[in-house]
Amino acid sequence: MPRFYVTTPIYYVNDVPHIGHSYTTVVADVLARYHRLFGDEVKFLTGVDEHGQKVQQATQKNGREPQPYVDEMAERFRAIWKELNIQHDIFFRTTDAFHVKGVQACLQQLFDKGEIYSEDYEGLYCVSEEIFYTEKDLVNGKTPLGNEVVPLKEKSYFFRMGKYQKALIEHIEKNPGFIQPENRKNEILGFLRQPLHDLCISRPKARLSWGIELPFDRDYVCYVWFDALLNYATGVGYQQPGREQEFQTWWRDTGAVHLMGKDILTTHAVYWPTMLMALGAGLPKTIFAHGWWLTESGEKMSKSKGSVVRPLDMKDVVGVDPLRYFLTRDIHLGNDASFSPELVVTRVNAELANNLGNLLSRVTNIVDKNFGGAAPALTSAVAPESQAVLAKIEGLADRVAACVRALDPQGACLEVLELLNDANKYIGDRAPWKQVKEPDLAPAAETLAVCLEVLRVAGILWHPIMPTKCEALLKVIGFATVPAFANARLVRGMPAGAKITKPEPLFPRVDWKPDGK
């Protein structure tokens, strides 16, 4: 059975969940649900990154002890994923004891092999920002934020990252799908044309105590990225006695697909593979950097730019499934796109309310009124325009699957949308509301039967994007449970006489105006 292991970044707990986190998690969920629909075995990991400077600062600011604070914040992420109908298999927390032990085992192994060494580091340190600067970073002798720096000498531990530069370049060049999309791969190759430095993986406890202690020096904790990146492997059993088979299956044999935003590609595409090379643990299959949601004026959306309606609040305006639809539909994975409440509402009204919603309500209303609520049978010979719509169903499921396997959820979504567009034009042209007034009901029956096939296929193939709505849609046309993928591959898959019910509008028009307009 094919397997699919997909991950999102593990999010810093100091921030409340926002559109950036939600986007990657929804995309990963859509991909994972598609693979489950295909019958693949799936593992989907998401979680939270709980150690490090940012989290320590947040706990201090809030006057809290770190553990209860991160426990509480982790729950916020769990709650929002539940609300967004995210079906993750693993919710990872870096403070879990098994992970801490796994990271320490890695550190010790690398230290014993000489892959980690200590050295005095001399730099210009800014006490208030807790950051080392080099001469060239400074502006008039001060940090870019205008703070004082002092020379500081400190022992640090380094991972011999530079040693793996050549091997990494070779791996990227030999495996074209390793870093995607292509432009990001080229960026990383460009970055690797400069000498690759070793990576400082320690922080003295005197400055940062909230982290995983180095097993070979108790005065230090581990750099947060070194700890966090390992989650993808410890999450499937790495460094854990008794879980070797699981690690073999999911990590080595299947290979992870890591999704993350382009701003954190370097840590994933350079630090992480070199760490794995040093550990001899095997590399992920794909590292995919997606783009950003931008404001209408082209800036990266972020919490601090508090617009009146926050992106996640849109789920209360349009509903969870339509928001999932928008996030999948409006960005080609890898590119940037604009987000605004108006864009979400316009899209939802045009494609869900007018298109899918209208088709569903027209068909179910007429079947209810004129056919006693029983799906008319589709005869073997049909009119050319009916055949043309049925021909669009042929091969559609496989085209959707090909898009998903190529990590193009937008493409999968649009394949189905195209069928719905055709079906809407078809129902408009054939006007079954007029056809039912003729003495011969056969043409009306044919129109409705063709449209029901379209609704069946769309309901199955959009289910990963809008699980609740599509389940309801399929129920309305007589399917008590979501049919298997094999059913979506059938051109004629409606059982004749299936019970059709007149639904409450499943995709109502959204009437929304920004405050004050």
Ligand code: MSP
């Ligand atoms: N903790 C690290 C990841 C460690 S993974 C081993 C981290 N966490 S984060 O909470 O800051 O995650 C941010 C994620 O949200 C990134 O993937 C980032 O690209 C994404 N986004 C934040 N704002 C975004 C948009 N406006 N649009 C799309 N995604 C963006 O980094």
